[in-house]
Structure formats: structure tokens, C-alpha cells
Amino acid sequence: MKVLQAGFQISAGKLDQCPAGTELEIALAGRSNVGKSSLLNKLVGRNNLARTSGTPGRTQTINFYLINKSFYLVDLPGYGFARAPQEARAHWGHLVESYLKGRKQLCGIIQIVDIRHNPTILDHQLFEWLRFYSIPHAIVATKSDKLSRSQAIRQEKTIRQDLAIAGETPLIIFSAKTGRGKDQLWDLIETWMIPS
Numbered sequence: 001m002k003v004l005q006a007g008f009q010i011s012a013g014k015l016d017q018c019p020a021g022t023e024l025e026i027a028l029a030g031r032s033n034v035g036k037s038s039l040l041n042k043l044v045g046r047n048n049l050a051r052t053s054g055t056p057g058r059t060q061t062i063n064f065y066l067i068n069k070s071f072y073l074v075d076l077p078g079y080g081f082a083r084a085p086q087e088a089r090a091h092w093g094h095l096v097e098s099y100l101k102g103r104k105q106l107c108g109i110i111q112i113v114d115i116r117h118n119p120t121i122l123d124h125q126l127f128e129w130l131r132f133y134s135i136p137h138a139i140v141a142t143k144s145d146k147l148s149r150s151q152a153i154r155q156e157k158t159i160r161q162d163l164a165i166a167g168e169t170p171l172i173i174f175s176a177k178t179g180r181g182k183d184q185l186w187d188l189i190e191t192w193m194i195p196s
Contacts (some may be wrong), residue, residue: 001186001190002162002191003043003044003045003067003068004068005067005068005069006044006045006046006049006065006066006068007044007049007065007066007068007183008049008050008063008064008065009015009064009065009072010063010064011061011062011063011064012061012063012064013061013095014095014097015095015098015102015103018062018063018064018099018103019064019072020167022105023066023070023071023105024072024105024107024192024193025071025072025073025074025103025105025106025107026071026072026073026074026075026106026107026108026109026110026163026189026192026193027074027076027099027100027106027108027109027110028040028073028075028076028109028112029076029096029108029109029110029111029112029121029126030078030079030111030112030113030123031036031079031112031113031114031120031123032078032079033078033079034078034098034112034113034114034142035112035142035143035176036045036050036075036078036112037050037051037075038176039079039110039112039140039142039174039176040065040073040075040180041065041129041176042176042179043073043182043185043186044065044067044073049065050063050065050075051104053191054123055110060077061077061095061139062074062075062076062095062096062099062136063075064078069159071193072105073116074099076096076099076108077095077096079093079096079122079126082090084109086113093143098164100129100130100133100135101133106135107136108135108136108137108138108188108189108192108193109130109135109138109139110137110138110140110185111123111126111127111130111135111138111139111140111141112139112140112141112142113139113141114141114142115141115142115143115144115145115146115147115152115155115156115159115173116143116146116155118158118159119159119161119162119163124162124163127139127163131169136187136192137169137171138169138171138172138173138185139159139163139169139170139171139172139183140172140178140181141155141156141159141171141172141173141174142175143175143176143178144174144175144180144181145175145178152173154194156171156173159171172184172185172188191196
């Protein structure tokens, strides 16, 4: 996909603050500091559209980025940041769950994991939740440039086995640094947006 326009639209701390239009939405979900913002920036070809942070748990709202004035990439708050206050973690969990269950515009979810690490309990929970609710989704393993080719192949196999990923769930190896997996991910996003 050729991205001609990409811009931040709105941050939502509650579901009723989400955009009211009918534009389709592709959500990015993953553990805190897994590389959601870097992935989003690489996808749209902008260095600083989504702010990246070395501080886990920085994204606390649902952030909407309008792409080509036709659909949204949606950056969900990261999960699993242990040092966040319990009340904040509970709010984020409720916010994300209500978004995933309540948005008619949502047509696909990109669950992001760090290829260098095995999936966490929270990664498993989100994956099972998406599968249970039959929401179109894919696993994207980021930071592949930090591993050798053989290590990346080994970790891809481990992630696939660990999450018990069946054939219908794509697993895409991605690098925000090199662009590996970018075209494959855009192809998948485009198929999700085709009316069924």
C-alpha cells in the first residue's frame, strides 16, 4: 500500500471518545515496550508519527492515526507493565477490552510480540481472547534485526509452537529498522479491509 497521508487524529481515554465515523480500523496490540510505535512509524514511512519511548507503559490511551483519509491504524495501550499503578492497569484493561468488543469499525488486530522472547502469559491471554471472539488477527514478531537469521528462524518456530498458532493465523517476522515484513503486513491489512 502506498501511504500518501498519515496523521494523528485523536487520543481516547474512554470508548465514547473514539472517532464517530465509519472508517475501518486496524488495531496494534502488544506488551509495553514491544515496538508498536516503531512498527506503526515504519508502516506509514514516517519517523515520528507515533512517539516512541524507552519508558514502558507510556501509551495510556487509544491513539488513532488516519491513513490516506480512509482508515485508521489504532495504537492500543501496552499491557503488562508491572510498575504501573494497579488502578491504571485495571483501567487500561477495561478500556482495551471494551474497544475490542465494542468497535464495529474494527476489522483486524495485529498482536505484536518481541521475537527475542517467548510469549508471556498476557500474550497467551490476548491471543486466546482474539481466537475466542473470532476477530481477524495476526502475530507480528518485531525486532528481528536483533537476531541472526538462524536465531530468528528458531524463535519463529518457538513462538508458533508456544502460542499453538494454527495455519489460519499469520505470523509475520518484522523489523522496523530494515523494513522486513512491511509489505507482507500491508498485504494482510488490505485483505482485512475488503468487504466480505
